[in-house]
Amino acid sequence: xxxxxxxxxxxxxxxxxxxxxxxxxxxxxxxxxxxxxxxxxxxxxxxxxxxxxxxxxxxxxxxxxxxxxxxxxxxxxxxxxxxxxxxxxxxxxxxxxxxxxxxxxxxxxx
Amino acid sequence: xxxxxxxxxxxxxxxxxxxxxxxxxxxxxxxxxxxxxxxxxxxxxxxxxxxxxxxxxxxxxxxxxxxxxxxxxxxxxxxxxxxxxxxxxxxxxxxxxxxxxxxxxxxxxxxxxxxxxxxxxxxxxxxxxxxxxxxxxxxxxxxxxxxxxxxxxxxxxxxxxxxxxxxxxxxxxxxxxxxxxxxxxxxxxxxxxxxxxxxxxxxxxxxxxxxxxxxxxxxxxxxxxxxxxxxxxxxxxxxxxxxxxxxxxxxxxxxxxxxx
Numbered sequence: 001x002x003x004x005x006x007x008x009x010x011x012x013x014x015x016x017x018x019x020x021x022x023x024x025x026x027x028x029x030x031x032x033x034x035x036x037x038x039x040x041x042x043x044x045x046x047x048x049x050x051x052x053x054x055x056x057x058x059x060x061x062x063x064x065x066x067x068x069x070x071x072x073x074x075x076x077x078x079x080x081x082x083x084x085x086x087x088x089x090x091x092x093x094x095x096x097x098x099x100x101x102x103x104x105x106x107x108x109x110x
Numbered sequence: 111x112x113x114x115x116x117x118x119x120x121x122x123x124x125x126x127x128x129x130x131x132x133x134x135x136x137x138x139x140x141x142x143x144x145x146x147x148x149x150x151x152x153x154x155x156x157x158x159x160x161x162x163x164x165x166x167x168x169x170x171x172x173x174x175x176x177x178x179x180x181x182x183x184x185x186x187x188x189x190x191x192x193x194x195x196x197x198x199x200x201x202x203x204x205x206x207x208x209x210x211x212x213x214x215x216x217x218x219x220x221x222x223x224x225x226x227x228x229x230x231x232x233x234x235x236x237x238x239x240x241x242x243x244x245x246x247x248x249x250x251x252x253x254x255x256x257x258x259x260x261x262x263x264x265x266x267x268x269x270x271x272x273x274x275x276x277x278x279x280x281x282x283x284x285x286x287x288x289x290x291x292x293x294x295x296x297x298x299x300x301x302x303x304x305x306x307x308x309x310x311x312x313x314x315x316x317x318x319x320x321x322x323x324x325x326x327x328x329x330x331x332x333x334x335x336x337x338x339x340x341x342x343x344x345x346x347x348x349x350x351x352x353x354x355x356x357x358x359x360x361x362x363x364x365x366x367x368x369x370x
Contacts, residue, residue, distance in 0.1 A: 002238055002270035009156050017152055024147040028156070035273050035299045082298035083331040093334050102156040102273075108147035 003040035006102065007048045010041075013104045018053045021109040025058040031101040033066045033082065066099020115163055115243055160274055163242035167249065167277025174254040177356075177363040178262065180240075180276050182300060183284035184293075185266030188310045190218045192284060192343040193261060197225040199346075199353065204360060206259040207252045211240040213265060228252055239270040242277055258360050268297040279359070280305040287311050287318055291325035294332045301332045306339070308352065313342040 014023055030036050038061045045059045068079040070086035071093040077086065079099060085092050155161065171178050183189050197206055208229045210219045219231035230248045232240060245262060252260070262278060264271045272281075283304035285293055288311055294301040301307065307329050309322065322340065329336050337355065341348040 002273060005237065005239075005241070006156050006273075009159060012159070013152065013154050013156070017150055017154075021148075033299070035269065082302045082333075083295055083328070085331070092331050104152045104154050104156060107150040107152055109150060110147065 003036060004044050004048070006036060007041050007044035010045075010104055011048050011052055011054055014107055015053050017107055018109050021053065023054045023057045023107055023109055025060055025108040026054065026104065027060040027062060027106040029062045029064055029101045029103040029105045031064040031066060031099040033079070033096065033099040034102045036102055038063070062105065064098055064101045067097045068094040068099075069097055071095055115166070115246055117243065157273065157275075160242045163246055164275035164277040167242055167246050170246075170249065170254070171260065171277060171279075174257070175363045175365060176254060176257055176260055177360045178260045178276075178278045180262045180264055180271070180278035180281045181284060182264045182268070182271045182281055182304065183266060183286075184268045184289065187266070187284045187286040187289065188343055189263055189266070189284050190221055192308065192310055192341070193263060194221060194225055195343040195346065195349065196261075196353070196356075197222070197227045199349065200259070200356070201226065203357070204258045205256055206261060207257050209240075209245060209248045209260065209262045211244075211263060211265045213237070218263065234265055238265060238267050239274050240264050240276060241274050245276045258363070259356070268293070268300045272297075272300040272303045279363075282306040282308060284308045284310050285325070287315055287320040287322070287325075291321050292328055294325070294329040298332045301329055301336065304333065304336060306337045306355070309338060309340045310343060312340050312347060313345045 010026065010028065014026055028041070030038060041061065042059055049055050049057060066079040067076060068084065069076050070089060070091055072091040073086060073089040075086055075088035076097070079094065079096065084094060086094060181189055193208060200206060206227050208222045208227055210222060210229060210231045211234060212218055212231070213234050216231040219229045222229040230251050232244050232248055234240065240262065249260065262276055281304040283300055285307060287309065309325065315322070326338055329338060339348060339352045339355070341352055343349070
């Protein structure tokens, strides 16, 4: 349940940037390999935002599909797990180009 | 206010008390999408604060020529026994300290203290991992100038600690042969984040169906660069290779002048 402390961090980041205005919506960018479960963040969000500028705000989660590049043959391809092999050469030396994001992307304030 | 991380005394408990007044704007899902809202682009990593504090820890450790490992595993992999054995065997050559992370109790810290090494227990309570803030404070309780090696035993959990940089040189994942050989595939994020895997309790292999070659292959699939040692903290088998790896890196941390 590290989503609880991550959601607390989201609230901190938003409050620092909201300039005292009420937050209407928050957009997060979460890679599918970030290790964060969106349902858990949604679950924690209501509890973590109570009594803050974010109380009642809408939570929008943009999922980022992972993409990798093979260090051997340089092929680029969609990845579903860390242990995926390169579909071109079968190698396991895959470098992730995206899919591990855990970012507060945007706020909408009053 | 804390001079290290800027935290106030109240910040260690993120407790929103009941004295907050409650806005009466309800939870209408439409309210967030109301027109007229002003968009602010943030693009900030959710872990930015932890990462900033971890960078501070890393700079602190580097300035003291301290080699730091973050040991992660599931509960019951034998991390504490492995630490006890390592600390006792290195006591003549290496000045070590340990930070122990557990949800509750100081049982592990008591075991480590019995080896004669300074130890600091962190109880995370409901928390499932150590973070850079906790470690930064705990580290300051040691005489860092007179240490070579700091071992951080994270909370037994193969999921959450993978995301939290503590400022360590390397994450070391401990896997025991009484667990499944496919753990690297089941918990890929942790095995991907670790630089070293200690395959522990190898003395039990004759009694188990655990396939060491298969386990190695799975770990290498998730992380081709991972260094693997097969050890038994109980019998001492394989521990010399682990100490060799440790010793090389501890010496690498020290300024050249100290060895002359």
